Each structure stands twice: as structure tokens, then as C-alpha cells.
Amino acid sequence: MDDEQLADLHRFLAEYHRKLAKDAVLDVVQQYHSDLAQRLADEAALIPRRTAIAQRLRDGEQQKKNNLE
Numbered sequence: 748m749d750d751e752q753l754a755d756l757h758r759f760l761a762e763y764h765r766k767l768a769k770d771a772v773l774d775v776v777q778q779y780h781s782d783l784a785q786r787l788a789d790e791a792a793l794i795p796r797r798t799a800i801a802q803r804l805r806d807g808e809q810q811k812k813n814n815l816e
């Protein structure tokens with residue numbers, strides 16, 4: 748699964764939980780689904796950034812290896 752697919756999955760789940768929150772009768776259930784939806788949406792936004800950071804770290808490690816050789 749690539750980053751875009753993973754982000755899309757998180758966005759889909761966020762929307763699903765927003766709908767559950769809207770339909771919930773109990774306040775505690777509504778709050779749970781609202782909070783989960785927000786966390787999933789936040790995570791979707793961070794996926795590309797985390798991937799870029801991980802790639803820079805891998806590139807830096809590879810460069811260190813190459814410099815030692």
C-alpha cells in the first residue's frame with residue numbers, strides 16, 4: 748500500500764467515524780467517534796511528511812555508509 752492509498756484509507760475511516768458520531772445517541776459514544784475521526788484525519792495529513800522524513804533518514808544513513816567506504 749503506498750502513501751496515497753494509506754492516507755485515503757485514513758480519510759475514509761475519519762468520515763465513517765464522523766457519521767457514526769453524528770448518528771450516536773449517547774454523548775460519550777458521540778465524543779468517542781468524533782475524537783477518533785479527528786485522530787484519523789490528523790494521521791492522514793501526517794503520512795506524507797513522515798514518509799519524507801523516513802526517506803531523508805535512510806538517505807543520510809546510506810550517505811554515511813558510502814563515506815566510510
